[in-house]
Amino acid sequence: MNFEISEINGDNIKIIKSNEQNQDLENLIQPYRNKIKNLSKVIGYSETSMSINDGKLESSLGNFLADILRDEVNPIFKELHGQSIDFCILNKGGIRASINKGPVTQHDLFKVMPFDNKSVIVKITGRDVINLINFINKENKSHPTSGIKINFDENKINKILIQNSDFDPKKNYFVLTSDFLQNGGDNMFFLTNPIDKYEIDLNIRDAFIKNILKKDTISGKKDKRLNRI
Numbered sequence: 021m022n023f024e025i026s027e028i029n030g031d032n033i034k035i036i037k038s039n040e041q042n043q044d045l046e047n048l049i050q051p052y053r054n055k056i057k058n059l060s061k062v063i064g065y066s067e068t069s070m071s072i073n074d075g076k077l078e079s080s081l082g083n084f085l086a087d088i089l090r091d092e093v094n095p096i097f098k099e100l101h102g103q104s105i106d107f108c109i110l111n112k113g114g115i116r117a118s119i120n121k122g123p124v125t126q127h128d129l130f131k132v133m134p135f136d137n138k139s140v141i142v143k144i145t146g147r148d149v150i151n152l153i154n155f156i157n158k159e160n161k162s163h164p165t166s167g168i169k170i171n172f173d174e175n176k177i178n179k180i181l182i183q184n185s186d187f188d189p190k191k192n193y194f195v196l197t198s199d200f201l202q203n204g205g206d207n208m209f210f211l212t213n214p215i216d217k218y219e220i221d222l223n224i225r226d227a228f229i230k231n232i233l234k235k236d237t238i239s240g241k242k243d244k245r246l247n248r249i
Contacts, residue, residue, distance in 0.1 A: 072164075077156070078242050078246045104194065144214050162246075167182065172248040
């Protein structure tokens with residue numbers, strides 16, 4: 021059996037030059053393109069590699085992050101409320117990546133803390149500070165802290181310093197943390213019913229980025245601020 025072509029149909033399709041752009045599509049993509057460019061921007065240089073997992077009760081990265089967050093938020097708290105932050109606590113689980121030695125980009129900080137947590141300061145009693153310290157003792161994890169030094173003798177609390185002064189259980193203390201933890205995240209229920217709460221409209225990751233931009237060169241280390249003998 022032989023077949024023959026009996027009819028051919030065709031449409032005229034206009035060919036657009038490859039360098040011509042659809043302006044509507046470009047307008048849609050442009051904001052995301054700019055965000056991607058910003059994420060790749062180098063914001064500083066790290067002299068050391070820092071990890072949340074290089075210690076038991078403290079870590080080089082945890083110490084670094086808690087210190088710079090307190091440095092960044094304390095002036096704001098002083099200006100708004102005329103008070104100073106006594107110490108800071110974050111959670112190990114909120115730190116999701118390390119910072120390698122060398123150039124540091126905004127994208128690195130998004131990997132370190134991918135969550136949009138805000139800064140919160142709570143005024144808590146000395147009893148709740150003891151609850152916080154007992155929690156650290158029991159958890160035995162490197163939750164980032166700054167402004168507080170605790171020495172454990174095995175499982176017993178041996179010495180507590182806050183702002184280099186002896187802890188006074190009769191005093192109230194101003195504690196910097198995240199909104200996630202203040203709401204009881206990671207079982208930190210001792211932060212949920214403070215005497216007072218002061219919300220700071222500052223994303224914690226943005227505070228890290230802002231501080232690193234100012235410093236240019238950064239480093240972190242363990243200094244036995246939380247220590248067990």
